[in-house]
Every structure is written in structure tokens, then in C-alpha cells.
Amino acid sequence: MATEALTAPATTPVGPSRRRRGGGIRGNEKVAGWLFVAPVIVILGLFMLLPILMALWVSLTDWNGQGSPFTSDVPFVGAKNYTRLFVEDGLDRRDFMTSIRNNMYYVGIVVPAQTALALGLALIVNNRMLKGKGFFRSAFYFPSVTSSVAISVVFLFLFANSGAVNRLLALFGIDGPEWFADSRGVLHLLLGVVGVDSPPAALTSGGPLGLTWWDWLSGPSVAMTSIISLVIWTTSGTFMLIFLAALQNVPVALDEASTLDGASRWQRFRYVTLPMIKPATFLVVTLGLIGCWQVFDQVYVMSQGDPAKTTLTPAYLSYRTAFRDFDYGSGAAISFVLFLIIILFTLFQRRLMADRDEPRRGRWWRRRVPEGS
Numbered sequence: 159m160a161t162e163a164l165t166a167p168a169t170t171p172v173g174p175s176r177r178r179r180g181g182g183i184r185g186n187e188k189v190a191g192w193l194f195v196a197p198v199i200v201i202l203g204l205f206m207l208l209p210i211l212m213a214l215w216v217s218l219t220d221w222n223g224q225g226s227p228f229t230s231d232v233p234f235v236g237a238k239n240y241t242r243l244f245v246e247d248g249l250d251r252r253d254f255m256t257s258i259r260n261n262m263y264y265v266g267i268v269v270p271a272q273t274a275l276a277l278g279l280a281l282i283v284n285n286r287m288l289k290g291k292g293f294f295r296s297a298f299y300f301p302s303v304t305s306s307v308a309i310s311v312v313f314l315f316l317f318a319n320s321g322a323v324n325r326l327l328a329l330f331g332i333d334g335p336e337w338f339a340d341s342r343g344v345l346h347l348l349l350g351v352v353g354v355d356s357p358p359a360a361l362t363s364g365g366p367l368g369l370t371w372w373d374w375l376s377g378p379s380v381a382m383t384s385i386i387s388l389v390i391w392t393t394s395g396t397f398m399l400i401f402l403a404a405l406q407n408v409p410v411a412l413d414e415a416s417t418l419d420g421a422s423r424w425q426r427f428r429y430v431t432l433p434m435i436k437p438a439t440f441l442v443v444t445l446g447l448i449g450c451w452q453v454f455d456q457v458y459v460m461s462q463g464d465p466a467k468t469t470l471t472p473a474y475l476s477y478r479t480a481f482r483d484f485d486y487g488s489g490a491a492i493s494f495v496l497f498l499i500i501i502l503f504t505l506f507q508r509r510l511m512a513d514r515d516e517p518r519r520g521r522w523w524r525r526r527v528p529e530g531s
Contacts, residue, residue, distance in 0.1 A: 217490035227486070239491035247368060254492065255367045257470045258499075261451060263378040264386060264471070265503075269446040272390045276397035276442060283398070284405045295402075302395035309392055310459035314338070317384045337384045341466035343376030344383060379468035385456050393449065397442045404438035405431070440511050444504055451500050472496045 212227075220235050221227040242250045279298050283291055301309065316322050317337040324334030349355075361372040378386060408431060416426045432439075454473040457463065463470035463478070472492055480489025 213490045214494065216486055217494055219487050221486045222484050223480075223486050235487065239487045240495070242488065243491065243495060244367065250488065251368045253467065253470065253475060254472070254495075255369050256373075256467050257472045257475045259369065259374055259376075260378070260382060260468060261453070261471045264382065264453065265447065265450040267378065267386050268389050268393075268450050269443060271386075272394050272397060272446055273439070273442050275390060275394040277401050277439075279394060279398040280401035280405055284402055295398075298398055299395035301392045304392070306392065306455050307459055309388065310456050313384065313388045314460055335380050338381045338461055339465050340380035341468045343379055343468075345375060345377030347380075348377075379465070381461055381465055382469050385453075385460055385469060388456060388460075389450075389453065393446070397446070400438050400442055401435065404435035408434045436511070440508070443507055443511070447503050447507060448500055451496060451503070472499075 216227050217239055218234060218236055219227055220233040220239075225231065242248065243254045244251065282288065283295050283298065288294070318324075319334075319336055323337070327334040357372040361375065362370050365371045365374060412430050412434070413426055416430050421429070452473050453471055454477065457469055457471055457474045458477075461469040463474055473496065476489045476492040476496065478489075479492060480486045483489075
């Protein structure tokens, strides 16, 4: 009897309680789920999605900030605010491209430097032989929790003409520059050291998007380097914690096994530690890219785009265009272009850091349906 009961085919219940193949959600569970997430959807819709859509509409108009931008009195200009940034010759395109150039150098230096510094600090505080780990972790993290405005003011005094940085350079016989008044590019200064004081005619005759090749190849200005040093110092502590959490999740057995196999310290770091903390590296680089393209407060406090617009960034240009020049349409257009730039760089960085040994996923319409489904 027991054997017959075990071998008897199971009967499928018939009726409204029968569940769909592959599992499903009952109607009451679905309603309860929507009720739980409804407050978040309403809050995000009112305070994030709706303002974004409103700003998108403003970017298509010539609103000057007076009255409502949704009345018929506000001129609708379509994509004109965007074409002025890329196509039409003029001050708008030159300022925007200058800000893009400045921010590209800023991103190219800050993101690798802060990632490498954060990983180095995490390796130091994760060392088993280090004493006083709590002190060093707090000391390295302290700049990240301090107000960026306050630190920016402190750096203004440090990089002043008679500040601590120039006095330290004077001890080594170096005449420090006027940091926030020097608009010369670092690459131009390096070329001047080797005797290239004037630009070649081929680099000044033309260039893409309203700037000459000589302008694109200037490098970050002396003023921008001071802002770069500030940001690297203040952001590395936060990313250190992310790397530290990833390092503490690396199995000790893997490190010990590689040591028994004769791997050196560098080989263990290269072939064991780095692959294991790759998700944390992706997170750090992604957050670094987003933060660098959105840099605003340091520029606002320390330079406001000067000298000669060499510290001008798209985020600060959007603020200045909208709230100082009262051209809210162009300011909103710059913000949306900046948003697209961040998305493109994030997708590119994600593709660049993807695992090469993983099988490439096919299109959803090409995926084979498992047999028996």
C-alpha cells in the first residue's frame, strides 16, 4: 500500500486555485505589493520624475525665470538651446566646450588617482600587522565627512600666494605660482620647459567644436590642479571604506593557497585580490565618474570658473547660465547634456570592466527556450 501510494501519479488540482506554470503571484499578493511600494513611487514621482520632466520642458523654451514656464507667453524654441552648444558658432558653444575640456582633464586625473589612493589606503588599514587600525581608518576617512565648503576655504589659504604650499616650495628653492590666478595649462608649461614656447601653426589653425587643437591639448590649468588635489584628498576616504569591505570578504584560504603555490606578494595581489574585488572597483570607478562630472561646490567656492575660464565645468556653467544670466532654457539644456555624458561614460566603463571569460549573452529573441517549458 505504501509503495502504491508513492508510485501513484500525482493529480493536478482543477479549479480557480490552480497556479500557472513557472509560478506566479496571487491577486491579493500583487495588490499588497503595490500598496507597499506606492508611497515610494508617489514620492519619487513628485520630487524626482516630475521635476526632471519640467526641466526637460524648460530646456526647450526661452524662459527667463519670470512667471511660470508653462504658460503660452513663454517662447518655445525646440532644440535651439542644444544646437547652440554644438553647432552654432558663438560664446555659448565656446564656453560649453571649454567646460567639457576642463572636466575631461579633471576626470582623467581624479578618477584614477582617487581609485589608486583609496585602494592603497584600504590595503594599509587591512594589514593584520598594523597597530591602531581604528585610528588610521578614522584619520583617512575624516576628510570625507568634513564639509566640502569648509575644506575649500582652507585650501584657499593653503594655495594663496604667501600660503603654506608656496612656503614649502620655497624651502626647496622653487618659486611657487599664483595658483588661482594662473591660467596656463600644465602641458603647455611642460612644453615650455623643453623649449616649445609658442604653439605650432598646425595646432592653432583649427580644431573640433570651436576650440583649437592647442586649446584641447593644454592640460589642466594651474588653478585646476589645486582643485584636483583637494578632491582627491577628500574623496579617497569614502572609497577606501568600499575597498576595505571588499578586501575583508576575500577568503583567506585563497591567499594561503596561492602562497603555498609559490606566488609572490605582487602575484597574489594581481591574480587573487584584484579579481575578487572587481565589483567594488566597478562601484568606485562609477561613483567617481559621476561625482567628477558633477563637480560644483569646489569650483563655486574656490574659483567660480576663473582664471580665464580654465576651471569652468559643465555643472557650474549650467548654474551660471540659469541663475546669473537668467537663461534658464540654456542652463537646463546643459544639465541634460551633462546627464547624457554621465550615462555614456558609465555604460562605456561597465563594458570595459566586463568579464571577458563570461559567455556573451544573446539577444532576448535569440535565447533558446528550455525543453519541456
